[in-house]
Amino acid sequence: MTTETVTAEAGRDFIRDIVAADLDQGRRKQIVTRFPPEPNGYLHIGHAKSIALNFGIAQEFAGRCHLRFDDTNPTKEEQEYIDSIQADVHWLGYDWGSNLFYASDYFERLYEWAEILIRNGDAYVDDQSQEQIRLTRGTLTEAGKNSPFRERSIAENLDLFRRMRAGEFPNGARVLRAKIDMASGNINLRDPVLYRILHATHPRTGDKWSIYPSYDYAHGQSDAIEGITHSICTLEFEDHRPLYDWLLDKLPVPSKPHQYEFARLNLTYTLLSKRVLTELVRGGHVAGWDDPRMPSLAGLKRRGVPPAAIRGFIKRIGVAKANSVVDVGMLEFCIREELNRTALRRMAVLRPLKVMIENYPEGQLEELEAVNHPDDPAAGMRKIAFGRELFIEHDDFMENPPKKFFRLSPGNEVRLRYAYFIKCHDVVKNTAGEVVELRCTYDPATKGGNAPDGRKVKATMHWLSAAKSRPAEIRLYNQLFTNPSPDAANFAGDLNPQSLEILSDARIEPAIVEARSREPVQFERQGYFVPDPDSTPEHPVFNRTIGLRDTFAKEVAAKG
Ligand code: ATP
Numbered sequence: 365m366t367t368e369t370v371t372a373e374a375g376r377d378f379i380r381d382i383v384a385a386d387l388d389q390g391r392r393k394q395i396v397t398r399f400p401p402e403p404n405g406y407l408h409i410g411h412a413k414s415i416a417l418n419f420g421i422a423q424e425f426a427g428r429c430h431l432r433f434d435d436t437n438p439t440k441e442e443q444e445y446i447d448s449i450q451a452d453v454h455w456l457g458y459d460w461g462s463n464l465f466y467a468s469d470y471f472e473r474l475y476e477w478a479e480i481l482i483r484n485g486d487a488y489v490d491d492q493s494q495e496q497i498r499l500t501r502g503t504l505t506e507a508g509k510n511s512p513f514r515e516r517s518i519a520e521n522l523d524l525f526r527r528m529r530a531g532e533f534p535n536g537a538r539v540l541r542a543k544i545d546m547a548s549g550n551i552n553l554r555d556p557v558l559y560r561i562l563h564a565t566h567p568r569t570g571d572k573w574s575i576y577p578s579y580d581y582a583h584g585q586s587d588a589i590e591g592i593t594h595s596i597c598t599l600e601f602e603d604h605r606p607l608y609d610w611l612l613d614k615l616p617v618p619s620k621p622h623q624y625e626f627a628r629l630n631l632t633y634t635l636l637s638k639r640v641l642t643e644l645v646r647g648g649h650v651a652g653w654d655d656p657r658m659p660s661l662a663g664l665k666r667r668g669v670p671p672a673a674i675r676g677f678i679k680r681i682g683v684a685k686a687n688s689v690v691d692v693g694m695l696e697f698c699i700r701e702e703l704n705r706t707a708l709r710r711m712a713v714l715r716p717l718k719v720m721i722e723n724y725p726e727g728q729l730e731e732l733e734a735v736n737h738p739d740d741p742a743a744g745m746r747k748i749a750f751g752r753e754l755f756i757e758h759d760d761f762m763e764n765p766p767k768k769f770f771r772l773s774p775g776n777e778v779r780l781r782y783a784y785f786i787k788c789h790d791v792v793k794n795t796a797g798e799v800v801e802l803r804c805t806y807d808p809a810t811k812g813g814n815a816p817d818g819r820k821v822k823a824t825m826h827w828l829s830a831a832k833s834r835p836a837e838i839r840l841y842n843q844l845f846t847n848p849s850p851d852a853a854n855f856a857g858d859l860n861p862q863s864l865e866i867l868s869d870a871r872i873e874p875a876i877v878e879a880r881s882r883e884p885v886q887f888e889r890q891g892y893f894v895p896d897p898d899s900t901p902e903h904p905v906f907n908r909t910i911g912l913r914d915t916f917a918k919e920v921a922a923k924g
């Protein structure tokens with residue numbers, strides 16, 4: 365029932381309009397986009413928006429999309445991240461084919477081009493410290509100050525830059541800066557740093573380099589080398605575009621890409637920043653990058669979110685030019701919608717309460733038929749066992765029910781789904797006064813769940829046979845933050861202490877374990893659940909992907 369192929373979808377937005385016009389009017393012959401992650405963390409759902417946009421456009425307009433690692437800062441980048449990013453892009457349903465690139469592949473060319481800038485008087489070596497450079501950059505209302513090293517001779521600049529490369533100077537001793545305009549109204553044009561000294565081992569180039577290009581210098585030139593036509597990035601780079609264009613203009617680049625900016629994805633109750641996500645992992649607030657509470661793609665995957673639900677969500681929110689915050693409820697809606705369509709139905713009892721059917725013969729078991737998917741007859745039927753000892757959900761019983769409680773209570777009749785009507789006669793309690801077992805009777809004439817005399821019941825409940833169900837651990841996840849707009853600078857205070865609840869003596873249908881499927885299922889009346897990678901046939905573990913209804917927002921509102 366699940367289709368993992370991504371079909372080209374004809375959604376339109378301002379970027380697609382630009383692309384279509386460039387093709388129609390012959391400004392571009394083939395569309396080339398790229399997704400350029402820095403391998404300093406795992407991808408999150410914000411990245412999914414960029415991935416879907418870049419790969420989506422390439423598919424829809426018969427172009428290609430590159431995966432390019434923007435690996436210019438060896439102090440923060442790791443092979444683990446390179447591997448996870450590739451796995452996550454594939455999982456999301458996109459493929460770069462043979463177009464896998466690294467900015468570090470271009471280090472030599474970028475270096476040669478930097479020498480060209482120096483020779484043309486467009487770059488200089490600055491001996492000021494990072495702090496001095498920051499202090500002399502000026503403000504939005506005040507021009508910056510020229511560096512005392514700005515007028516160095518070309519020969520001296522070349523000599524110093526070569527010695528920077530050769531590793532003669534310590535970290536931070538010098539930088540290479542573009543020579544543009546310290547009085548520019550755009551701070552990005554006030555002699556931006558192109559190269560810094562960094563004695564660090566790079567995951568790909570090892571110890572070959574002692575200097576590394578800045579993002580601004582590496583990015584546009586990498587785009588040009590790869591023949592990218594539409595370099596799509598988030599809005600915070602809008603003010604960098606004049607620098608992007610300035611560099612392309614000054615250098616003998618083989619092609620002229622154009623940068624376009626769109627609004628990044630923000631979600632309520634969620635922080636989408638690799639810095640914060642890294643701190644959540646390092647600080648032990650979550651179990652890892654793939655903790656199901658994380659908005660990382662690895663976390664969403666482990667939680668059981670189908671990639672099609674993420675693609676559907678991204679499509680639904682569209683691409684705009686103004687920043688906004690999307691209600692996380694919208695993502696949840698898309699997850700439910702997809703899982704409702706695809707997930708097989710099963711029964712599980714999360715907090716079991718024992719039920720003894722006193723008039724059912726001891727030692728007898730019978731098999732009843734249950735549908736696998738109410739909207740998909742092709743999904744077929746399965747057998748579930750019924751016997752004298754059953755489990756029902758603890759919450760489905762009340763000894764002294766309020767008026768509108770229609771589920772099981774003494775004297776009240778209910779339907780057990782796919783099985784029989786039952787009635788409760790007696791309640792067994794432990795010494796603490798807690799209900800531990802119910803004594804019930806069933807009506808054999810109601811097999812399949814209907815009474816021949818036409819009498820009705822107001823509740824249908826899920827249940828499992830005690831003998832033929834399996835114990836399981838179930839992990840219930842809630843939002844990681846209680847604040848709809850968590851404070852990125854100080855998120856600890858906004859963490860939800862109830863983001864994980866572990867139910868260690870739940871019961872599930874044995875068929876779920878026997879199938880060994882890793883597909884999400886719906887536990888009827890509970891929500892969607894998926895086996896966790898920790899799960900084994902001996903110790904099944906399920907994660908709740910999402911409940912059937914949106915209760916979180918209401919709970920938060922109620923707590924005030
Ligand atoms: P973060 O802000 O999470 O640290 P980043 O921008 O530093 O992310 P990159 O690896 O540089 O991470 O991102 C790769 C691409 O994904 C960039 O083009 C970036 O614009 C895009 N991207 C990052 N976050 C979002 C987001 N929330 N919504 C849309 N696109 C995003």
Ligand code: MG
Nearest residue numbers: 401402434579
């Ligand atoms: Mg970035």
